[in-house]
Amino acid sequence: MKARRILPLLALVLLMPRGGARAVEPAALYAELCAGCHGEGTTRLSGSPYPALFGNPQVAAAGPIYVALKALQRTGNMYPLCALASDEEIATLANYLAAANGSQSPPLSPAGAAALRPAVGDCPVPH
Ligand code: HEC
Numbered sequence: 001m002k003a004r005r006i007l008p009l010l011a012l013v014l015l016m017p018r019g020g021a022r023a024v025e026p027a028a029l030y031a032e033l034c035a036g037c038h039g040e041g042t043t044r045l046s047g048s049p050y051p052a053l054f055g056n057p058q059v060a061a062a063g064p065i066y067v068a069l070k071a072l073q074r075t076g077n078m079y080p081l082c083a084l085a086s087d088e089e090i091a092t093l094a095n096y097l098a099a100a101n102g103s104q105s106p107p108l109s110p111a112g113a114a115a116l117r118p119a120v121g122d123c124p125v126p127h
Helices: 002-015 026-033 057-073 087-100 110-120
Strands: none
Touching: 026 087, 057 087, 057 110, 087 110
């Protein structure tokens, strides 16, 4: 039973290109990796556990590093984005969402995103 749940996700992780092959266009990346849960709007769907990431005061206040950490950490039931997204993709998404929310923090570089990876520990395969 467990293997049945793990295998499709493993296949997804293995089949997905890590950067390079995927266009690093922020809105497209967001649509591909985040919108399935968070949606495209500014309000959380009623009853949903997924906070809206636009019009989000927490993202506005805490900036791109916060977004990158949340994305890397497997917050809630988020996918292991640490395994699915390259440093460049994490930085692109973090800067895109921070800017969309009016954050005044400086943008995160791909090297900055790479430097955050150790802070979130191992990159676990989902269970
Ligand atoms: C499988 C569903 C899922 C996907 C896909 C997902 N998230 Fe999440 N995310 C969640 C849940 C659930 C929470 C709330 C749990 C929490 O904050 O502890 C959350 C919280 C967050 C938060 C914190 C929001 C706040 O108000 O503090 C950020 C930032 C975030 N996600 C970024 C992202 C980004 C960026 C992506 C795409 C790269 C993404 N998420 C993809 C489920 C998901």
